[in-house]
Amino acid sequence: MSDRPHGTDHAHEDPTPPDVPVDLGGSVEPGGSVAPGGPVDPTAPVDPGAPGGADPSPDELVAGAEDGVSPERLVDYLDAGRQPYDPEIEESPEARAQLAALERLRAMGARLLESDAAASPAPDPSWISGVMDRVRLESRAGRQIPLASIDERSTLHITEGAVRSLIREAGDGVEGAMVISCTIHGDVSVPGALVRVEVVVSGLFGEPLPALAEAVKSAVSSSLSRQTELTLESVDVVVDDVHLQSEGGAA
Amino acid sequence: MSDDDGLRAPISPADLSLLATELGEIAASVDGVVHVRARPGFGSVVRSALQGLSAVVGGGGVVGSTVQSDASIAGATSADPGVPASDIPDAERADPASAEAAAPGRPVPLVGIAVADLETRITLDIAVDESGSGPLVARAVAQALLDRVSGEPVPPASVDLRIVSVATGA
Amino acid sequence: MAADLTEATDAVLASRAAEGDERAFEVLLRRHLGLMTAYATRLTGSRADATDAVQEASITIWRELPTLQTPAAVKGWMMRIVSRKAFDLIRSRRLTDDVDDLELPAATPTTDPERRASSNDAMEALRAALARLPASQRQVWALREVGGESYTEIAERTGTTVTAVRGQLARARETLTREMEAWR
Numbered sequence: 001m002s003d004r005p006h007g008t009d010h011a012h013e014d015p016t017p018p019d020v021p022v023d024l025g026g027s028v029e030p031g032g033s034v035a036p037g038g039p040v041d042p043t044a045p046v047d048p049g050a051p052g053g054a055d056p057s058p059d060e061l062v063a064g065a066e067d068g069v070s071p072e073r074l075v076d077y078l079d080a081g082r083q084p085y086d087p088e089i090e091e092s093p094e095a096r097a098q099l100a101a102l103e104r105l106r107a108m109g110a111r112l113l114e115s116d117a118a119a120s121p122a123p124d125p126s127w128i129s130g131v132m133d134r135v136r137l138e139s140r141a142g143r144q145i146p147l148a149s150i151d152e153r154s155t156l157h158i159t160e161g162a163v164r165s166l167i168r169e170a171g172d173g174v175e176g177a178m179v180i181s182c183t184i185h186g187d188v189s190v191p192g193a194l195v196r197v198e199v200v201v202s203g204l205f206g207e208p209l210p211a212l213a214e215a216v217k218s219a220v221s222s223s224l225s226r227q228t229e230l231t232l233e234s235v236d237v238v239v240d241d242v243h244l245q246s247e248g249g250a251a
Numbered sequence: 252m253s254d255d256d257g258l259r260a261p262i263s264p265a266d267l268s269l270l271a272t273e274l275g276e277i278a279a280s281v282d283g284v285v286h287v288r289a290r291p292g293f294g295s296v297v298r299s300a301l302q303g304l305s306a307v308v309g310g311g312g313v314v315g316s317t318v319q320s321d322a323s324i325a326g327a328t329s330a331d332p333g334v335p336a337s338d339i340p341d342a343e344r345a346d347p348a349s350a351e352a353a354a355p356g357r358p359v360p361l362v363g364i365a366v367a368d369l370e371t372r373i374t375l376d377i378a379v380d381e382s383g384s385g386p387l388v389a390r391a392v393a394q395a396l397l398d399r400v401s402g403e404p405v406p407p408a409s410v411d412l413r414i415v416s417v418a419t420g421a
Numbered sequence: 422m423a424a425d426l427t428e429a430t431d432a433v434l435a436s437r438a439a440e441g442d443e444r445a446f447e448v449l450l451r452r453h454l455g456l457m458t459a460y461a462t463r464l465t466g467s468r469a470d471a472t473d474a475v476q477e478a479s480i481t482i483w484r485e486l487p488t489l490q491t492p493a494a495v496k497g498w499m500m501r502i503v504s505r506k507a508f509d510l511i512r513s514r515r516l517t518d519d520v521d522d523l524e525l526p527a528a529t530p531t532t533d534p535e536r537r538a539s540s541n542d543a544m545e546a547l548r549a550a551l552a553r554l555p556a557s558q559r560q561v562w563a564l565r566e567v568g569g570e571s572y573t574e575i576a577e578r579t580g581t582t583v584t585a586v587r588g589q590l591a592r593a594r595e596t597l598t599r600e601m602e603a604w605r
Contacts (some may be wrong), residue, residue: 109566
C-alpha cells in the first residue's frame with residue numbers, strides 16, 4: 001500500500017505534464033500588494049516527462065469520477081493552466097464542477113499562510129537580533145586589499161567587503177539612487193594595479209538618469225580615494241532599474 | 252618584566268595576555284577607530300604560518316565573552332604545518348576553538364599576539380569612521396601598537412591589521 | 422538622505438545581501454518572517470519547532486544567497502530553505518514515518534480564538550480539515566499547495582518517490598475538497 005523510498009526513480013514516473021513549482025504569486029513590492037504570476041526561480045528542478053498525455057496512473061488508489069475523468073487528471077489539467085483545451089473535461093458538467101472545487105481549494109491554500117501569519121504574534125525582537133548576531137559572525141570579507149604599510153613586515157589591508165559597503169553607502173547617499181550591486185574588477189592584491197569598479201543602481205522615477213549616474217560616480221570615486229589606495233581605471237555606473245517613491249510608511 | 256641589560260626571561264603568559272588586552276585598548280583609542288574586533292581563525296592561521304611558536308593569546312572567540320579555550324600554549328610547542336587555515340575565502344566564521352587562554356574569568360583579548368622564534372605577530376581587525384581616512388588610521392594604529400610593544404621581552408614585532416568595516420555617522 | 426531599504430524590492434535586497442549588506446538582509450528577513458514561520462508551523466505542527474527551523478533557515482539563507490541566480494525569486498527560494506530545515510527537524514524528531522494512512526492527525530492549533538476571530542469561516546474550515554488529515558498527507562499538501570514546491574522537491578523532503586507524493590496529494594485533495602464542498 002505504501003511506497004517505500006528507493007532513491008530517484010525517474011524511469012518509473014508517469015508521462016504527465018512537466019512538474020514545475022506551483023506559481024503562488026510574485027515577490028512583495030513596496031506597497032504590500034502581491035503581484036499575481038510572479039517570477040519563478042528557473043533553477044527550480046523540473047521533472048523529466050513528456051508534455052501532454054494525461055493518462056491516469058495505474059498506481060493511483062483514488063477512484064475516478066463517474067464519467068472516467070480521474071481527480072489526478074483534473075489536477076494535472078489545472079496545473080497546466082487548463083491548456084491545451086480538453087473537451088472531455090470542459091464539456092462534462094461533473095468534471096467542470098470538480099475542477100471548480102479544486103480551484104477553490106487551491107486558491108484557499110495559496111491564502112492560508114497569509115491568514116496564518118496575520119493571526120500570529122509578531123516575532124520576538126531579541127530573536128531577530130540573535131539571528132543577526134550569528135550573521136555578523138559570517139561576514140563576506142572577500143579579498144584583502146593592501147594599504148601602504150609602516151614597515152617591511154607589517155601588513156595593512158582593507159577587506160573587499162568593507163569597500164563594497166563603502167560603495168553602497170556612497171551610492172545610497174545620492175538623492176534618488178539606490179545601489180543594487182557593485183563589483184571590483186582587477187587584481188586588487190597588487191598595489192597600484194588598475195581596477196575598474198562597476199556599480200548598478202536603481203533610480204527614482206522622474207529623475208534625470210545621466211545626472212544621477214554622474215552623481216553616483218562622483219560620490220563613489222571620492223569615497224574610494226579617501227578610504228582606499230586603489231588605482232581606479234574607471235567607475236562605471238549602470239542604471240538598471242527604476243523605483244517609485246512611496247508616500248511615507250514601510251511596504 | 253625585567254629591565255636588565257643581560258638576557259631577559261621570556262614574557263610570561265599572564266603578562267602576554269595583559270599586553271594583548273592593553274593593545275586592544277590602545278587601538279580602540281586611536282582617533283578614527285570605531286571598533287576593534289577579534290580576527291576569526293587567528294589561532295589556526297598562526298599555528299600553520301609561524302615557526303617555533305611558543306605562545307599565543309587573544310585574537311579569537313566570541314567577542315566580549317569569557318570563553319575559555321582549549322590548550323593555552325605556554326612554553327614549548329611545535330607549530331604544526333599540517334594544520335590548515337580555518338578561514339574560508341568568502342565567508343569567515345568566528346571560531347570559538349581559536350580563542351586562546353586568558354586568566355580564568357577574564358574576557359579573551361581582541362588583539363591576538365603570537366610569539367615565535369624570530370617574530371612577534373600582532374593581529375587585529377578594526378572598524379573605522381567614514382569621516383576620517385582609513386589608510387591613515389590603519390597606519391596610526393599599527394605604529395601605536397609597535398611603539399607599545401618595543402621594550403617588551405619578545406622577538407621583533409610586526410602588525411597584521413585589517414579594516415573590516417567603514418562606519419557612517421548615522 | 423540615504424535610500425530607504427524598507428522600500429526596496431525583494432530583488433534589490435537579495436542582491437545587496439548576497440554581496441554582504443547585513444542591513445538589507447535584515448529587512449528581507451523581517452519582511453517575510455511571518456510567512457516563513459507560518460509555513461514552518463504548518464509543516465512541523467509546532468510553533469516552537471517552527472521558530473527553530475526558521476532560525477536555522479535564516480543562517481542558511483545568508484550563507485547561500487550568493488548562489489541565487491535570480492534575486493527576484495528570493496521569496497520562493499527562502500520558503501524552500503525553510504521547508505528543508507523544517508523537514509530536517511521533523512526527521513530528527515521522528516514526527517513522520519513512511520506514508521501511512523493510519524497516522525494520527527497532528528495537533529495543529531486550530532481552536533485559537535484569536536485566529537477564529539480574525540479569519541473567515543472557510544479558512545477555519547480548511548484548517549480544521551487539514552488538522553484531521555494524517556500528518557504525511559498534510560505535509561505533502563502544504564508543500565505543494567502552500568509552498569508551491571515541485572514533486573521532485575517534495576519527494577526529496579519526505580524521503581519518498583514522486584509517485585508516492587502524487588498518491589498522497591490525491592488522497593489529501595480528495596478529502597479536502599469533499600469536506601470544503603460539504604461545508605459550502
